[in-house]
Amino acid sequence: xxxxxxxxxxxxxxxxxxxxxxxxxxxxxxxxxxxxxxxxxxxxxxxxxxxxxxxxxxxxxxxxxxxxxxxxxxxxxxxxxxxxxxxxxxxxxxxxxxxxxxxxxxxxxxxxxxxxxxxxxxxxxxxxxxxxxxxxxxxxxxxxxxxxxxxxxxxxxxxxxxxxxxxxxxxxxxxxxxxxxxxxxxxxxxxxxxxxxxxxxxxxxxxxxxxxxxxxxxxxxxxxxxxxxxxxxxxxxxxxxxxxxxxxxxxxxxxxxxxxxxxxxxxxxxxxxxxxxxxxxxxxxxxxxxxxxxxxxxxxxxxxxxxxxxxxxxxxxxxxxxxxxxxxxxxxxxxxxxxxxxxxxxxxxxxxxxxxxxxxxxxxxxxxxxxxxxxxxxxxxxxxxxxxxxxxxxxxxxxxxxxxxxxxxxxxxxxxxxxxxxxxxxxxxxxxxxxxxxxxxxxxxxxxxxxxxxxxxxxxxxxxxxxxxxxxxxxxxxxxxxxxxxxxxxxxxxxxxxxxxxxxxxxxxxxxxxxxxxxxxxxxxxxxxxxxxxxxxxxxxxxxxxxxxxxxxxxx
Numbered sequence: 001x002x003x004x005x006x007x008x009x010x011x012x013x014x015x016x017x018x019x020x021x022x023x024x025x026x027x028x029x030x031x032x033x034x035x036x037x038x039x040x041x042x043x044x045x046x047x048x049x050x051x052x053x054x055x056x057x058x059x060x061x062x063x064x065x066x067x068x069x070x071x072x073x074x075x076x077x078x079x080x081x082x083x084x085x086x087x088x089x090x091x092x093x094x095x096x097x098x099x100x101x102x103x104x105x106x107x108x109x110x111x112x113x114x115x116x117x118x119x120x121x122x123x124x125x126x127x128x129x130x131x132x133x134x135x136x137x138x139x140x141x142x143x144x145x146x147x148x149x150x151x152x153x154x155x156x157x158x159x160x161x162x163x164x165x166x167x168x169x170x171x172x173x174x175x176x177x178x179x180x181x182x183x184x185x186x187x188x189x190x191x192x193x194x195x196x197x198x199x200x201x202x203x204x205x206x207x208x209x210x211x212x213x214x215x216x217x218x219x220x221x222x223x224x225x226x227x228x229x230x231x232x233x234x235x236x237x238x239x240x241x242x243x244x245x246x247x248x249x250x251x252x253x254x255x256x257x258x259x260x261x262x263x264x265x266x267x268x269x270x271x272x273x274x275x276x277x278x279x280x281x282x283x284x285x286x287x288x289x290x291x292x293x294x295x296x297x298x299x300x301x302x303x304x305x306x307x308x309x310x311x312x313x314x315x316x317x318x319x320x321x322x323x324x325x326x327x328x329x330x331x332x333x334x335x336x337x338x339x340x341x342x343x344x345x346x347x348x349x350x351x352x353x354x355x356x357x358x359x360x361x362x363x364x365x366x367x368x369x370x371x372x373x374x375x376x377x378x379x380x381x382x383x384x385x386x387x388x389x390x391x392x393x394x395x396x397x398x399x400x401x402x403x404x405x406x407x408x409x410x411x412x413x414x415x416x417x418x419x420x421x422x423x424x425x426x427x428x429x430x431x432x433x434x435x436x437x438x439x440x441x442x443x444x445x446x447x448x449x450x451x452x453x454x455x456x457x458x459x460x461x462x463x464x465x466x467x468x469x470x471x472x473x474x475x476x477x478x479x480x481x482x483x484x485x486x487x488x489x490x491x492x493x494x495x496x497x498x499x500x501x502x503x504x505x506x507x508x509x510x511x512x513x514x515x516x517x518x519x520x521x522x523x524x525x526x527x528x529x530x531x532x533x534x535x536x537x538x539x540x541x542x543x544x545x546x547x548x549x550x551x552x553x554x555x556x
Contacts, residue, residue: 017063021056025064034065037350039332043076044282044313052083052091078334078491079315080130081282093126095161098143099152102132102244103435103467103481104393108139116154117142125161131318131485132244132435133283136393136467137400146285167285170254175297178258184303186366187262190269191304195369197227197270204365206373208385212248213238213321213358214433214462214532216451219365222355225345226271229353235268235276235307236349238326239359242281242318243434244485245465248389249359251401253287256363257294263362265306266369271355274307279326281314288313318489322531323356324348325491336493337531358463360389381407382448388461390449392418394468395425407448410440410466418468425470429548433462435482436536439475439543458542475548479540480508486537497534500525504541512555515545 026032028049029042042061046053053076062072076082083092099105099114110129117127135141138150142157145165149156178184189195205220226233241249252260268276280288291311299306317335320326324338327349348354364387368376377385384407393399397419404417410430414420421427427442432449438459440447447454454460469478487501504521507514522538529535545552 015055015059015069017060018056021054021060022063025057025060029064032064035332036065036067037330037332039065039067039072039075040079040315040329041313041332043079043082044315047082050091051094052085054085054091055087058084075332075334079317081316093124095124095145095165096126096128097121097157097161098128098130098133100131100133100135100139100141100143101129101481102136102485103431103478104136104245105132105139105141106478106481107394107469107473110140113140113142113152113154117157120154121158121161130316131488132242132246134241134247134250134281136245136247136391136465139393139399143283148286167289169286169289172254172290173256173258175258175294175301178256179303183258183366184262184265186369187265187269188303190266200266200270200369201227203369203373207368207376208373209361209364209368209376210386210451211358212360212364212389212463213241214243219357219361222345222357223267223271226273226353226355229346231272232275233271233273233353233355234349235264235271235273235355235357236323236327236330236344237264237276237278237357237359237362238321238323239284239287240279240281240314240318240321240326241463242321242489243436243463243465244482245393245431245434245467246391246463247393247465248391248401248463250284250287251389251391252360252363253284253290257287257290258298259366260359260363261294261298263365264357266365267355267357267362268307273355276307276309277330277349278309278311279314279320279330280311282316317491318485319491319531319533322533325531327354327356334491336491339530379405381405381409381412383407384448384450384453388450388464390417391463391465392468393466394430395422395427395470395473396420396468397422406450407453409446409448410468411445413449413466414468421468421470425472427468428471428473429469429475429478431465431467431469431478431540433460434465434467435485436532436539437462437465438539439469439479439547441475441547444547458539458546460536460539474551475544476508476513476551479544480505482540483508483537486533490533494528494530494534496525496528497530497537500529500534501537504538508541513545513552515552515555518545 058072062069101110142149142152144160146167201220209219210216320329320335322337325335329335344354379387386406388406390402402417483505487505490497490501492498525534
């Protein structure tokens with residue numbers, strides 16, 4: 001009996017692997033053993049090599065990692081970017097064209113574009129409608145392979161399908177240029193003791209710099225809290241900006257990646273962290289290439305002793321923008337948000353205290369320390385302080401990332417930074433904080449855009465993603481688009497979000513909205529969902545009903 005149990009121990013139950021599949025996995029991933037937390041990276045390697053993940057390869061990977069097939073499958077099937085091919089199914093086509101269908105791209109005709117592509121492209125090209133890909137200022141947007149096409153047309157996409165489909169690298173400041181301009185001097189001063197940790201934290205606190213991923217927690221306060229936690233401490237940088245309308249992190253990464261990296265390394269020095277993880281959304285293939293290249297350049301000629309830095313690749317799950325879901329994903333698991341407490345500052349990555357930051361929060365560290373806290377806090381309007389990077393898209397002449405004072409109004413932002421509204425368009429409505437931030441009418445175009453200024457109106461600024469709608473658009477349709485996004489991206493862990501978003505999207509798709517039932521759903525989702533996705537999903541729904549009653553006159 002004991003001998004039979006010993007023989008079964010470690011064996012993969014159910015389907016057995018083939019020698020060919022095992023050899024292919026080992027040739028691709030290298031010699032054993034494999035790390036459990038790198039499971040998602042291994043799945044990416046398989047998908048990149050074979051354009052999909054065959055069942056045989058999952059079985060072989062499970063055997064190589066001494067995991068059950070269930071553990072491999074539940075992770076692979078959780079993320080939208082993994083194509084699982086079961087036994088007897090055909091592999092996906094050579095080329096996949098992803099057409100963004102989120103709010104801004106929908107305004108600029110993404111649905112018609114997808115229909116044109118379905119009828120015009122060759123049968124061996126696959127068309128997928130996907131959530132926001134982080135280039136809303138170039139709407140409508142498509143991605144051919146890994147190459148992004150802004151202001152996309154059927155003709156331009158057909159031409160790319162016949163040519164290069166790899167990511168096109170941006171023109172950015174590389175490591176040597178950054179060092180020549182004084183980069184990493186401040187980091188060296190921190191390591192040499194010339195710049196004391198206490199002084200750095202005080203400067204950041206005095207500047208008023210807050211987390212710029214949406215939560216808005218004081219950066220200086222966060223660093224101070226982490227310094228009091230037991231070692232070893234870790235850092236996780238969140239660059240999974242999947243909020244429809246948001247693209248500021250990509251904007252800065254494609255221009256000056258080392259300014260962010262130096263901020264991260266200063267944080268690591270101040271908080272005494274020796275292992276940093278950078279979690280980058282999978283849609284940012286060009287940024288991934290840039291970071292790989294520049295991190296290698298940094299390691300080859302380091303300005304001082306560096307912590308270990310690992311670049312981890314997301315796999316198409318908006319929920320991983322939530323800090324604990326991101327940590328689960330870095331650990332090689334499904335991106336399911338954790339119940340809190342404990343908070344990640346106490347029990348984060350691998351059970352250790354973890355400093356979690358949005359990329360842009362770290363991007364400003366060097367400039368604030370060099371120019372002083374007063375320089376940053378001196379900006380602002382309407383009793384607000386600091387600078388905000390607004391991702392502006394929609395019906396304006398100059399969409400893009402605009403650095404403006406905190407507390408600016410959307411009217412001022414449009415007129416002073418965006419070149420006004422497009423010809424033939426007047427302001428009708430705007431999302432002040434991406435799809436989850438709610439929708440406000442033009443009559444409230446004077447409100448200050450900042451943390452803590454919009455809650456009484458049922459909205460929030462979040463990551464400062466501003467989507468501008470005109471009288472040619474419908475707030476009702478935009479709210480429905482947002483709800484479909486949340487339905488698609490719900491991780492499914494809690495019933496209020498999983499069922500609530502699906503039910504709400506279905507009801508909002510009808511000609512007449514059952515406002516009473518939708519109101520009950522909104523309350524249940526907000527009060528009972530585990531994380532911010534389900535809690536914020538009702539915001540556009542509620543705002544559409546509250547601020548745009550004319551769009552519901554026929555509902556009775």
